[in-house]
Amino acid sequence: MRKRDLETCFSPALYRPDENRESIVVIIDILRASSAICTAFANGALKIIPVGEVVEALEYKKRGFLVAAERDGYVLDFADFGNSPFNFTREKVEGQTIVYSTTNGTGIINLSKSAFMTIIGSFLNIGALTEWLAGQDRKVMLFCAGWKNRFNIEDTICAGAIAEKLMATNCYTTICDSTLAALDLWSLAKEDLRGYIEKVAQRSRLRDKGLDDCIDFCLTADFTDKIPVIKNGILVDNIL
Amino acid sequence: MRKRDLETCFSPALYRPDENRESIVVIIDILRASSAICTAFANGALKIIPVGEVVEALEYKKRGFLVAAERDGYVLDFADFGNSPFNFTREKVEGQTIVYSTTNGTGIINLSKSAFMTIIGSFLNIGALTEWLAGQDRKVMLFCAGWKNRFNIEDTICAGAIAEKLMATNCYTTICDSTLAALDLWSLAKEDLRGYIEKVAQRSRLRDKGLDDCIDFCLTADFTDKIPVIKNGILVDNIL
Numbered sequence: 001m002r003k004r005d006l007e008t009c010f011s012p013a014l015y016r017p018d019e020n021r022e023s024i025v026v027i028i029d030i031l032r033a034s035s036a037i038c039t040a041f042a043n044g045a046l047k048i049i050p051v052g053e054v055v056e057a058l059e060y061k062k063r064g065f066l067v068a069a070e071r072d073g074y075v076l077d078f079a080d081f082g083n084s085p086f087n088f089t090r091e092k093v094e095g096q097t098i099v100y101s102t103t104n105g106t107g108i109i110n111l112s113k114s115a116f117m118t119i120i121g122s123f124l125n126i127g128a129l130t131e132w133l134a135g136q137d138r139k140v141m142l143f144c145a146g147w148k149n150r151f152n153i154e155d156t157i158c159a160g161a162i163a164e165k166l167m168a169t170n171c172y173t174t175i176c177d178s179t180l181a182a183l184d185l186w187s188l189a190k191e192d193l194r195g196y197i198e199k200v201a202q203r204s205r206l207r208d209k210g211l212d213d214c215i216d217f218c219l220t221a222d223f224t225d226k227i228p229v230i231k232n233g234i235l236v237d238n239i240l
Numbered sequence: 241m242r243k244r245d246l247e248t249c250f251s252p253a254l255y256r257p258d259e260n261r262e263s264i265v266v267i268i269d270i271l272r273a274s275s276a277i278c279t280a281f282a283n284g285a286l287k288i289i290p291v292g293e294v295v296e297a298l299e300y301k302k303r304g305f306l307v308a309a310e311r312d313g314y315v316l317d318f319a320d321f322g323n324s325p326f327n328f329t330r331e332k333v334e335g336q337t338i339v340y341s342t343t344n345g346t347g348i349i350n351l352s353k354s355a356f357m358t359i360i361g362s363f364l365n366i367g368a369l370t371e372w373l374a375g376q377d378r379k380v381m382l383f384c385a386g387w388k389n390r391f392n393i394e395d396t397i398c399a400g401a402i403a404e405k406l407m408a409t410n411c412y413t414t415i416c417d418s419t420l421a422a423l424d425l426w427s428l429a430k431e432d433l434r435g436y437i438e439k440v441a442q443r444s445r446l447r448d449k450g451l452d453d454c455i456d457f458c459l460t461a462d463f464t465d466k467i468p469v470i471k472n473g474i475l476v477d478n479i480l
Contacts, residue, residue, distance in 0.1 A: 013253050153417045177393045
C-alpha cells in the first residue's frame with residue numbers, strides 16, 4: 001500500500017471541506033467533547049445526535065430525548081447533563097440515544113460532514129483508533145476543535161500523539177507544518193502530560209468553573225476500544 | 241507599568257480585527273516578505289507601498305514605479321524584481337519608493353490596518369523590535385502570515401523567539417495557547433535553527449523553485465535596527 005498523507009487542522013476556521021472529501025477526518029476535542037463521546041459509547045450508549053444550536057437541543061428535550069448540552073462549560077438549564085465524561089455513566093446512558101450540543105464539538109462535526117468519513121478521537125481511544133487507521137488506504141485529517149475558532153494546545157498534543165503512532169507504522173507521510181508542530185509539541189508534553197496541560201488556557205477556564213475534575217481521566221490512554229463514527233449525521237458506537 | 245498581554249495569531253483566517261484595535265500588531269512572514277521589507281529599509285529604501293492585487297501592482301508599474309511582485313515565489317513578468325531579500329540591494333532601493341505585492345504578506349498588512357499600529361518583524365530586526373516593544377504600554381499581537389491561510393512553522397518559531405525576548409523583560413504576560421506553543425517550538429528550534437527549518441513545507445517549496453538561497457540570511461538575528469511601520473497604508477522605514 002502506498003504511504004498515505006497525514007494532515008492536521010488547528011481550528012474550524014482553517015478547515016477546508018473541499019480538500020477533505022476523500023479523507024478520514026478525526027475530530028479531536030479532548031476537554032471535553034470527544035472524551036465524553038468516547039466515554040458514552042464505552043458505557044453502552046446507543047446513538048448520539050449532535051446538534052449545533054441550543055434551540056434545537058431544547059426541541060429534542062421537549063420530545064422526550066435525553067439531552068447533554070453546555071455552553072462555555074456550563075450545563076444548560078433544560079439539559080439532563082453537560083459534557084463532563086463523568087456524566088455519561090453506564091446507569092444514565094446504556095441503551096440510550098443522547099442529544100448532544102457543546103460549545104465547539106458539535107459545530108465541527110457538522111463542518112466535516114462532507115468528508116469521506118468522520119470519526120471521534122481522544123486519548124481514551126487512541127490505541128484502537130490508530131490501529132484501525134493504519135489499515136485504511138485514505139488520507140487522514142486530524143481536526144482539532146480548538147476553542148471558539150482559536151488554536152488550543154490540548155487538542156494539538158492529542159493530534160501529535162495520534163500522529164506519532166501513525167508515523168511509527170510507516171504507513172503515513174506528512175508535509176504538513178501543523179502535523180510537524182503537533183508532533184514536536186507532543187514530544188515536549190508526553191513525559192509529563194498532566195504537568196504540561198497545567199499551562200493551557202482551557203485548564204484555567206475549567207478550574208475557574210470547578211469543572212477540572214475530569215482532566216486526569218481525559219488524558220488516560222486506551223480506556224476504550226470504541227471508535228465512534230458519524231453515519232447519516234448521527235454518532236454510532238463503532239466504526240467496525 | 242502593568243504587565244501587557246502578549247498574543248499570537250497563526251493565520252490571517254484566525255485574525256480578529258475587532259480584538260486588536262488597541263494592539264501593536266507585528267507582522268511576521270520571514271520567508272520572505274517581512275525579511276525583504278526589513279532589508280529594503282536597511283538598504284535605504286524610502287517607502288514601500290503594499291498592494292494586494294497583481295493588477296494594482298501593474299498599474300503602478302505603468303506609472304513608472306519600481307515594482308517588487310511575486311506569486312508563489314515567482315517574479316511576475318512585469319515586475320522589476322521579486323521578494324528575495326537579496327533583490328533589495330542598496331544600489332536598487334536607496335532613496336526609492338517601492339510598490340510591493342506578495343502571496344501572503346501584503347494581504348495581511350491590509351487585514352491589520354484597523355490595529356493601533358502595525359509594524360514588521362523578522363529575525364533581521366528582532367533585537368531592535370523587542371527592545372522598542374518592551375517600552376510600550378500596549379497589548380502586542382504577533383501576527384504570523386502563514387501560507388495561504390495555513391499555519392506555518394517558520395513564522396511561528398520567529399514569533400516564539402520574539403515572545404521569549406518579550407517575556408524575559410517581565411513586561412509581558414500571556415494566557416494565549418498560540419503564544420505558549422510558539423515559545424515551545426522555538427525552544428526546540430533555537431539550538432539548530434537552520435537544521436530545524438529543513439523540515440518545513442516552505443523550505444521544500446523554495447528549494448523546488450531554486451529560491452532557497454536566502455534562508456540563512458532570513459534566519460540572521462539583528463541585521464538591522466529598523467522597525468518598519470505602516471503609516472496611512474504605506475510602509476516607512478522606522479517607528480522612531
